[in-house]
Amino acid sequence: MTTSPRGTAREKASPAMLVLEDGRAFRGRAYGAVGETFGEAVFSTGMSGYQETLTDPSYHRQIVVMTAPHVGNTGINDEDAESRRIWVSGYVVRDPARTPSNWRSRRSLDDELVAQGVVGISGIDTRALTRHLRERGAMRAGVFSGDALSDEAALLARVRQAPGMAGAELSSEVTTAEAYVVPAIGTKRHTVAAIDLGIKGMTPHRMAERGIEVHVLPATATLDEVYAVGPDGVFLANGPGDPATADLTVVKGVLERGTPLFGICFGNQLLGRALGFGTYKLKYGHRGINQPVQDRTTGKVEITAHNHGFAVDAPLDEVTETPYGRAEVSHVCLNDNVVEGLRLLDRPAFSVQYHPEAAAGPHDAAYLFDRFVSLMEDQRA
Incomplete structure (x- = not known):
């Protein structure tokens, strides 16, 4: 430039x-x-x-x-x-x-x-x-x-x-250079290791509001560095670029250990690839704060904030056997049937393709942070 x-x-x-x-x-x-x-x-x-x-x-x-x-x-x-x-x-x-x-x-x-x-x-x-x-x-x-x-x-x-977006590895260009901590607001209930692939500031804040101490780690963090903070859960952030370029070592390691995992946007694509699904580039993507998505676990339709040009290629209406147990599509876009969420049925892991922190709105998807908290509480129990 x-x-x-x-x-x-x-x-x-x-x-x-x-x-x-x-x-x-x-x-x-x-x-x-x-x-x-x-x-x-x-x-x-x-x-x-x-x-x-x-x-x-x-x-x-x-x-x-x-x-x-x-x-x-x-x-x-x-x-x-x-x-x-x-x-x-x-x-x-x-x-x-x-x-x-x-x-x-x-x-x-x-x-x-x-x-x-x-x-x-x-x-x-x-x-x-x-x-x-x-x-x-x-x-x-x-x-x-x-x-x-x-x-x-x-x-x-x-x-x-000029270079295109397909094949672009960009998380390393936007991630934090050093780890930092966002303290829990009020009583600390959980510790989360958040992998910064392009994280937005409101995301750890939303978790902090729920009593979570968030350790934001660089995209290059190793599995040992993730577990060095003693996490009750691991968060995979949003970010730019082609998910096919990402290293899945940490994601697979977290799944193998059975630690509660929550991913959004780019994190959803990484979870999908770790489960064995492919990803592909959308024709023009979803970007804005008015995208209708259905949560298939409840039937609820929510208006959501999006920014993604890639999506997960997973079957919409069947359960898939993966190396980490059964998986299914949990959310779908009502405009074009693009996969907007995944969840494992046999391990505590789920993800969505949109932004539940939703600054500057809408806030229909804020419940997903509560769902993450419930997974960590169930695991602790």
Whole structure:
């Protein structure tokens, strides 16, 4: 990514262009930093929570298109970031807010993008772009602003040279460098080792609210390092990249020992692969905070927060024998029947493909943390 160090009024009015790898291009105005960036173009259907989206490590190396027409209305605050920085490669909006209005706002979204060097584009038809991505699929893209936009063919050639998401190992680029502890709120009831594959800050907080002391470990943590914290349970976090690139040694080791295991998003895909299921890349993925999912164990339908471009390939309506006992699909997306959750019937392990911490909402899936607590309590008993 190449950016200017700081935006100016002239730069913010600079022409910009989004170029997709299939040759379609959209012209607009620079938004955020001026320069160029490359990534996988994806769309997010959330109408709120853009600060949480931007700082979600699962969006690493992706250019996020917001389907909501107005973005930036509530500015940026100092409380809602999900990690230490913005992770999106680029940002695409139709109508950015001219002036943020919220009592918690400390600065504008535009200024924050500039400060963190995130190249974006505004003033384009995001509805047309979203329809194009839905029909053709998520694809490589580049956002260019400033000078040298006239040679569209040269920009397209550079987009096509950029790496794709399939086969990308990205957890090592977003994980914590050092282990850290999030203490339990109130009385400590359990200890959990959380493998940081791209974890969001709200996730250990949700566990801490339930009396869990969370030891967040780097993605490179060994099985010995996981058990050195004396965990009552192990958590596999969300994260970016292709699950086929991940090392499953720790996941399989936890399953063999029978320690309660809970995975979300990327963690769901790792559990699926450890059980012997394959994973595959979705055409355009699920991203947003309005995805309907059915919990097949209760029949309940919940509205959920998603950010995933890969999914587990498991049979929806049958129990599968795995090296760790019987497994079944526990949750399914009602839009397209994509597998949204797995559970083992003979060992204390389950996972979902979405985000139960759900910052900034909805909160229909918060019960999954309680389900994890129940597994640990049953194991202790």
